[in-house]
Amino acid sequence: MPKPRRIAVLDDYQQVAATYADWGSLDAEVTFFAxxxxxxxxxxxxxAPFDVVVAMRERxxxxxxxxxRLPELALLVTTGPANVAIDVAAARERGVTVSGTGGVSxxxxxxxxxxxxxxxxxxxxxxxxRAVREGRWQHTVGRDLAGRRLGVxxxxxxxxxxxxxxxxxxxxxxxxxxxxxxxxxxxxGVTPVTQDELLATSDVVxxxxxxxxxxxxxxxxxxxxxxxPTALLVNTSRGPIVDExxxxxxxxxxxxxxxxxxxxxxxxxxxxxxxxxxxHTVLTPHLGYVxxxxxxxxxxxxxxxxxxxxxxxxxxELGPDDGG
Numbered sequence: 001m002p003k004p005r006r007i008a009v010l011d012d013y014q015q016v017a018a019t020y021a022d023w024g025s026l027d028a029e030v031t032f033f034a035x036x037x038x039x040x041x042x043x044x045x046x047x048a049p050f051d052v053v054v055a056m057r058e059r060x061x062x063x064x065x066x067x068x069r070l071p072e073l074a075l076l077v078t079t080g081p082a083n084v085a086i087d088v089a090a091a092r093e094r095g096v097t098v099s100g101t102g103g104v105s106x107x108x109x110x111x112x113x114x115x116x117x118x119x120x121x122x123x124x125x126x127x128x129x130r131a132v133r134e135g136r137w138q139h140t141v142g143r144d145l146a147g148r149r150l151g152v153x154x155x156x157x158x159x160x161x162x163x164x165x166x167x168x169x170x171x172x173x174x175x176x177x178x179x180x181x182x183x184x185x186x187x188x189g190v191t192p193v194t195q196d197e198l199l200a201t202s203d204v205v206x207x208x209x210x211x212x213x214x215x216x217x218x219x220x221x222x223x224x225x226x227x228x229p230t231a232l233l234v235n236t237s238r239g240p241i242v243d244e245x246x247x248x249x250x251x252x253x254x255x256x257x258x259x260x261x262x263x264x265x266x267x268x269x270x271x272x273x274x275x276x277x278x279x280h281t282v283l284t285p286h287l288g289y290v291x292x293x294x295x296x297x298x299x300x301x302x303x304x305x306x307x308x309x310x311x312x313x314x315x316x317e318l319g320p321d322d323g324g
Contacts, residue, residue, distance in 0.1 A: 002074060004028040004306055008050040011036055011059040014290075020299035026306055028052070036060070036268055044069040051075070052309075054302045057289070058083055059267065063324070064090035075099070075314075077305045079298035080289075081322065084211060088323030097309055098318045101301030103294055110288035111161045114206055114236045117260030118145070120282045121232045122204075143203075143232075146170035151193075151202030153177060153218075154237070155185055159208035163190050174198055177209065199226040204234065211238035221246040230257040236288045239264040244275060251278045262288050 007030045009017050015034050023030045031050075036059065037043045043066055047053055050070075054077045055062065062076060064087045073096050078086060081100045091098045120126055124140040131139055150166040152159045155175040166173045167189050174193045175185050182192040199205065205227065209215045219233070220243040227233070233256060235242050244265055250256045258280035267286055269275065275283060301316070308315040 002051075002312075003310055004052045004075070006050045007031070007052040007054065007306065008033060008047055009054045009302075011056040013285075016295065017299055020295050021303040023303060026303065026310075040066050040069075048072065052306055053077070054306075055079070055083065055086070056298075058085035061085040061324075062091070063087050067091055067094055067096065075306065075309045077101070077302045078318070079103075079302065081316070082318065083322070084324040086318070086323045088318050089320045091323075092320070097314050098323070099305040099309065099314055099316045100318050100322065101298050101305065101316065103289070103297055104291070107158045107161050109291045109294055110158055110236050111165070113262055113284070113288040114158075114162050114208075114234060115165055117234050117236065117262065117282055117284070118204055118206070118232065121234070121258045121260045121280075126282055145204070148172070148203035149174060149201055151175070151198040151205040152190065152208060153195075153198065153205065154208035155180055155188065155190060156208060158237075159206075160188055162206055162208060163188055171204075174202065178214070195223075196226060199223055200228070202231060203228065204232045206234040207237045207241055209237050209241060211240060216240045217243050219243065219247075221249070224250045224256060227256050229255055232256075232258045232260065234260040236262045239267070244273075248274045248278050251280055258282075260284075262286055 004026055005028055007028050009030060009032045012032045012034050017032050037046050043060060047070055049072060051072050052075045053073060056079050062085060067090050076091060076096055076098045079101050080103055086098060088098050122145055123142040128140060146169055148171055150171040150173045152163045152173060152175040154177045155163060163173045174191045176193055176195045176198045180192055185192040218241050224246055247259060251259060260282045262284045263286055305315060
């Protein structure tokens, strides 16, 4: 039976991973990395001595070329049930087991984050918070959501509950995706529309799609140009779904009303990213799934994965379709 010797826990930005699971029960040396490791060479240099690596979602990529340079690696655990940043097929070819974890309700934390961004944009909450601290008082006028149109791009496990909240707030909710079932949309109380109609008529557009070759760049210059000049765009899915250069141009030109982003093409967001200085934005550092309940499940299951692998009976193994 394999026995873990050195375990690396990656991207522990809040430095809390040690508190969410009984790592000491594994009888191995555990190292928690609080800073992002960076590019492939940095990843290889840092992880070369480790036989077990626990990755946090897609924060650190493990393509075939990186896996080939980690000869000690025997078990790669990803938080969550799938990870497009891991080449699972390449890992299997090298004899590396790849396991995942469960999660809290797959949608709840990100749905809550989506509505946090919508409210923050509509009511100028970050700007007013700063103003109060600086001695100013009530200098913006908020937007009503009731009676306005919410456009949901992707009515799946995340989009559907986001739509439900919109309906509860009295919004007119419409949805589009390439494979949207119109009858299913109507069953949710949502009106199915074309992509053009959703973009042209919605006061808030919120994205809830998986990143794929098909969805990369889905919201580009042409799509942004179709939106109302007052419309708000929210993305809590994956950064590359939106063309960031085109979005920055639209924000500076005032051709859309604002953007709330929890995800970016490169994470952590570079210090010189033009998004940092773009007007009418609320930016958060990919917090959609970062909650106590989620971390409890992620890290508890990660320890369970390692223990099961050491016992010769791996659990929650990922298949090729669960990776990139």
